[in-house]
Amino acid sequence: MTPTRLRFGFQRIHILLRREGWPVNKKRVRRLYRLDGLQLRMRVRRRKHMALHRGPAPVSTGLHQRWSMDFVHDQIFDGRPFRVLTVVDQWSRLSPVLEPGFSLTGRHVVAALERVGAATGFPASITVDHGTEFMSKALEAWAFYCGVHLDFTRPGKPTDNSHIESFNGRLRDECLNVHQFLSLAYAQAKLDAWRHDYNHSRPHGSLGHLTPNEFIRRSQETRAAEIAVSQL
Numbered sequence: 001m002t003p004t005r006l007r008f009g010f011q012r013i014h015i016l017l018r019r020e021g022w023p024v025n026k027k028r029v030r031r032l033y034r035l036d037g038l039q040l041r042m043r044v045r046r047r048k049h050m051a052l053h054r055g056p057a058p059v060s061t062g063l064h065q066r067w068s069m070d071f072v073h074d075q076i077f078d079g080r081p082f083r084v085l086t087v088v089d090q091w092s093r094l095s096p097v098l099e100p101g102f103s104l105t106g107r108h109v110v111a112a113l114e115r116v117g118a119a120t121g122f123p124a125s126i127t128v129d130h131g132t133e134f135m136s137k138a139l140e141a142w143a144f145y146c147g148v149h150l151d152f153t154r155p156g157k158p159t160d161n162s163h164i165e166s167f168n169g170r171l172r173d174e175c176l177n178v179h180q181f182l183s184l185a186y187a188q189a190k191l192d193a194w195r196h197d198y199n200h201s202r203p204h205g206s207l208g209h210l211t212p213n214e215f216i217r218r219s220q221e222t223r224a225a226e227i228a229v230s231q232l
Contacts, residue, residue, distance in 0.1 A: 060091040068164035094212040106136025125149040
């Protein structure tokens with residue numbers, strides 16, 4: 001008898017038995033196979049992630065350590081839909097980029113992150129959902145080679161990425177629902193203006209009613225003062 005074949009179905013087992021001289025009927029093999037509970041489901045292969053963060057998400061304690069990323073949807077005046085890539089820093093609530101587009105793929109996400117990273121540097125991790133753009137090979141390869149972990153939320157658990165959910169709510173209420181966008185370029189201009197106001201002028205209750213830029217500057221001043229005192 002041939003060695004045990006744990007993943008073989010009854011048809012292949014029947015062929016092996018016939019080769020070894022067993023005059024057994026295929027229906028009998030199938031009946032015995034099912035009675036013994038040997039039928040197995042085909043396993044669905046899942047792509048392995050090279051830059052996937054595993055385990056509980058660490059708490060952000062500094063600027064550009066952990067970002068959150070997502071999409072929001074709207075439409076141009078003529079009815080054409082577009083999306084906006086939204087990114088926010090979890091510690092300071094600073095928004096480094098808002099990128100609108102009619103068709104935003106994983107490559108477009110990478111290009112936007114590259115432009116931002118050239119000025120700010122890349123975070124240690126980015127929290128995202130299971131959207132096709134965030135599951136793309138382009139973003140996966142970029143994250144791996146840049147040393148950025150992709151922290152995927154649990155399916156059906158938007159609270160796992162509460163920072164971006166809160167940010168997107170403010171963006172829609174204070175910008176998207178207020179303006180009528182005549183073109184994508186016009187939308188980009190309005191989004192840039194709102195992002196500048198959000199970072200520099202809009203106070204946040206979670207930051208002690210400071211703006212993101214004020215919170216960053218005050219934290220840096222406090223840190224510098226602590227270092228100066230420790231060196232005395």
